[in-house]
Amino acid sequence: MTETHSASVLSHPLIESDRVEGTAVYDANGRQIGTIKRLVIEKVSGNIAYAVTSFSTFLGTGSETHAIPWNYLHYDLKLQGYHTNITEDQLRNAPEFSRRDDHLLSGRDWELLSEYYAGPL
Template structure:
């Protein structure tokens, strides 16, 4: 009996589509933010907006909100586009320090 892999390389996660529960594509995963002490993924950074990769914003979403859906070959989040658009974000050229203040703002926004 074949076993199912329970880990995945980050380069295979980056670029994966993210959908809402209705099946609408919200964007793609641009990056993963990993806790330096625990080694656990804390946030998936969702990229969407702009045109041809220009002017896109990055939205960190708590990793535990994403659920992989094999039927869609992507991740599903219980969020709609308007909710994500109001979330903490940054431009590609201005990645913030993921310090306590910034991570608290992300977690508070998503109710953690």
């Protein structure tokens, strides 16, 4: 990243959602484990609740999507992507929810996801 680009990122702390979608997600070792597919925003507060992350399945035969609570992702200027302490294995074993789910992680589903990630990371 150039100094000009770094200064630009720091002087403009906001980003449009379409620029977040497709951004790489890296584990604690700096290895890319997926990309952000979409953000889920709480309607009333406007806060981002979680990011739906897409990553390749075993042997690259397709892709899976899993939700990561937004507060577990931190933008890393050096990587130009989001860094998390969540491992690929933890992500693969996380509760899965479909976009077609009526509640879209509201109520008990959101609690299950929160409880899952509240464990040791």
